[in-house]
Amino acid sequence: MMGFEHNEIDSDEYVTMQVIKMHLRKNLPVLNPVIQRAVERGFPAYLKGATPSAESEVVLITPVFSLVKAIVGRVNNQIFFGDELSQNEEFAKAAMRYPWDGSTTGEICRYLPEAVVPIVGRIMMALSGSMRTVDHHVTKLVDKRLKELADGTGEKQHVDITQFVILSSRTPGQREPRRMVQLIAALLFAVSLAVPMALYWAIINLCVHREYIDALREEIEAVEQQQLSDPLKGMRLLDSFLRESGRLNPPDSLSVQRKAVKTFKLSDGTTIPTGNLVAVPQYAVMRDPDYYPNPEQFNPRRFYLEEDLTSDNAVQRFTDVNIQYPFWGAPTKSW
Ligand code: HEM
Numbered sequence: 001m002m003g004f005e006h007n008e009i010d011s012d013e014y015v016t017m018q019v020i021k022m023h024l025r026k027n028l029p030v031l032n033p034v035i036q037r038a039v040e041r042g043f044p045a046y047l048k049g050a051t052p053s054a055e056s057e058v059v060l061i062t063p064v065f066s067l068v069k070a071i072v073g074r075v076n077n078q079i080f081f082g083d084e085l086s087q088n089e090e091f092a093k094a095a096m097r098y099p100w101d102g103s104t105t106g107e108i109c110r111y112l113p114e115a116v117v118p119i120v121g122r123i124m125m126a127l128s129g130s131m132r133t134v135d136h137h138v139t140k141l142v143d144k145r146l147k148e149l150a151d152g153t154g155e156k157q158h159v160d161i162t163q164f165v166i167l168s169s170r171t172p173g174q175r176e177p178r179r180m181v182q183l184i185a186a187l188l189f190a191v192s193l194a195v196p197m198a199l200y201w202a203i204i205n206l207c208v209h210r211e212y213i214d215a216l217r218e219e220i221e222a223v224e225q226q227q228l229s230d231p232l233k234g235m236r237l238l239d240s241f242l243r244e245s246g247r248l249n250p251p252d253s254l255s256v257q258r259k260a261v262k263t264f265k266l267s268d269g270t271t272i273p274t275g276n277l278v279a280v281p282q283y284a285v286m287r288d289p290d291y292y293p294n295p296e297q298f299n300p301r302r303f304y305l306e307e308d309l310t311s312d313n314a315v316q317r318f319t320d321v322n323i324q325y326p327f328w329g330a331p332t333k334s335w
Contacts, residue, residue, distance in 0.1 A: 001102070001189055002135055004182035009173040015183060018168035019161060030159050031079060038078050042071035064203055068196040070096065076191055080184065082160040085141055094133035098185075099192035101128040138184055142166065142177050161187060194251045201249035202242055205298060212241060212300050236315070240304035243318040246327045248298060253283035255326040282326040291324040 010016070024031070046067045062070075073096030077086035085091055105124040109117045125131045145158065145166055165184055169175045206213060216238055223234035232239075257279040260272040272278055287295040292302070303316045321328045 002131065002182045002185040004186040009171070009179060010183075014170075015165060015168045015174055016187070019164040019187065023164035023168065024161070027159050034078055035075050038075040039071060042074050043067075046070065065196070065200050068199040068203065069100070072192070072196045072199060076188065076195075078160075080161040080188060081138070081141060082158050082162065085137060088137065091133060091137045094130040094137075095188070097128070098130040098134045099189050101125065101130050102189060103193060134185065134188075135181065138162070138181050139177065142180050142184075146177065197249075197251040198242070198246055202245045205241070205245045205249075205300075209298060209300065212237075216241065236304055237300070239318045240302065241300040243303045243316065243325075244298060244300050246318065247286045247292070247302075247325065248296075250282050250286065250327050253281065254279035255282035256280040256330045280326045285324060285326060288324075 046062045077095050109121050165180050219237045223231050228234050260276050264272040289295050321331045
C-alpha cells in the first residue's frame with residue numbers, strides 16, 4: 001500500500017471515517033449515476049450478441065471473475081480519481097491490476113521467512129509495475145488538487161475520493177501529500193477485493209437460481225414506477241438475495257482478524273498471548289443451523305418477509321452487521 005501505516009498520524013482513523021461515512025454518503029446522489037453509467041458501459045464490452053435486454057440471448061465472452069474485476073475496477077477508478085485520470089487508459093489498467101498484484105504478492109510472502117519478505121515483496125511489485133504507475137499518477141493528481149485548493153479554484157468541482165481525502169486531512173502529518181497518496185492506495189485496496197467477489201457470487205447465484213431473475217426484474221420495475229427518493233430501499237427481494245449470497249459465499253472464511261498487541265483475556269477466560277492472531281470463523285458461523293435453519297440451502301427469501309414491505313419494523317438488510325453475520329467485520333467497526 002505504498003508504505004501506508006496505521007500509526008499516530010491518524011490513530012483514530014478520523015480521515016478514513018470522514019471520507020467513507022461523511023463525504024461518500026453525502027455525495028451518493030451525485031455518485032450513484034456515475035456508478036450506474038460505468039456499470040452500463042462495462043457490461044456490453046464483455047457480452048457478445050444483441051444489445052442486452054430481457055428477450056435477447058447474450059453470451060459472456062470472458063470468465064465471470066474477469067468481468068466483475070473489470071467492472072468494479074472501472075467504477076472504482078471513477079469514484080477514486082474522477083473523470084480525467086480514470087479515462088487515462090495506461091493508468092486505468094494499472095489501477096485495476098495493482099490491488100490484485102498486491103494481494104498475490106502478499107499471499108506468496110506469507111509462506112516466506114520474515115527476513116526475505118521485504119526484498120521479495122519489493123521485487124515482485126517492481127516487476128509488476130502497476131504500483132509504480134499508480135503512484136506516479138496519483139501523486140501528480142494530489143499535487144494538482146492541492147494547488148487548485150491553494151489557488152481557490154478547485155474545491156467544488158471534484159466529487160471523488162482523492163478530493164475527500166484532501167478535504168478530510170487536518171493535521172500537518174495528515175496533510176503531507178505522500179501520506180494522502182498512501183491513504184488513497186490503502187482505501188483502493190480495501191474496496192478492490194471484496195466487492196468483485198460479492199458481485200461474482202451474486203451473478204453465479206443468479207445463473208444457478210434463474211427462477212429468481214423474473215421476480216427480481218419485476219421488483220426493480222415496480223420500484224422504478226414509485227419514484228422513491230432512495231429506490232434501493234424498496235428493493236427488499238434484491239437486498240435479501242444479496243445477503244443470502246454473501247452468507248454462503250463470504251470473501252474469506254475468517255473475519256474480524258486481529259493480532260493481540262498485549263496479552264488479552266476473553267470473557268470466557270481464554271487467554272490470548274501477545275502476538276497471537278485471532279479471528280471469527282465466519283464461514284462456519286454463517287452456516288450454523290442454530291442461526292440459520294437448513295443452512296446449506298440457498299434461500300433468497302431467507303431475509304425477506306412479505307409484511308416488511310408495509311412495515312417500519314427493523315428488517316435484516318444486506319448491509320446490517322451482527323454477530324451471526326460477520327460478513328462486514330466486527331459490529332463495532334464496520335464502515
Ligand atoms: C462486498 C463488499 C465489502 C465487504 C464484504 C467488506 C468487508 C470488510 C471486512 C470484513 C473488513 C474487516 C473489518 C474488521 O476487521 O472488523 C473490512 C474493512 C474495511 N473496509 Fe470493507 N468491505 C466491503 C466493501 C467496502 C467498501 C465499498 C469500502 C469503502 C467505501 C470499504 C472500506 C473498508 C475499510 C476502509 C476497511 C478497513 C477498516 C480498518 O481496519 O480500519 N469496504 N471490509
